[in-house]
Amino acid sequence: MDDDKQIIWGLYQDVVTQGRHHETQRLGLTNAVLVTAAGALGLVSLDGKITTADIPVGLFLLVLGITGSFFTLKHYERFRSHMEQASVYRTALNVPELRTLRDRARDVHARSWSNGWKGTLRRTHLHWWWAGLHLVVSILGVLVIVLALTS
8 A cells, every 4th residue: 555545544544433432422421411311300209299399400401401412413413524534535545346345235235224114214314313312301301390380
């Protein structure tokens, strides 16, 4: 491999690693938000009823979920940036066999995941599911607030 290709290969490996890092950060963030939300809901259920004293916990859950959703989408944006850079570097390497193999693998996957629920699942972007988990925390916060105000 000539020097230019070695440099491009090194850059490719670097941006792929950075992209994986953002995915790992997103996972850790989601775990922290869900564990914190579970703890907060545990506090709400401690006395066996939801009262106005639980409104701050509901507000906390609301803000926690919205903030978590924002940050998970930001990690996705950074991940996509790194993957777009990786694509440019892969193209610059100009190894036709890689492109052929990648295209063949994508075609096989698309054919086996194109009908019915599999097709719907394949077209669903995973980052929306990640953000949705955080929004569920916000919805639980709203639910706590509404139940506290109506009790």
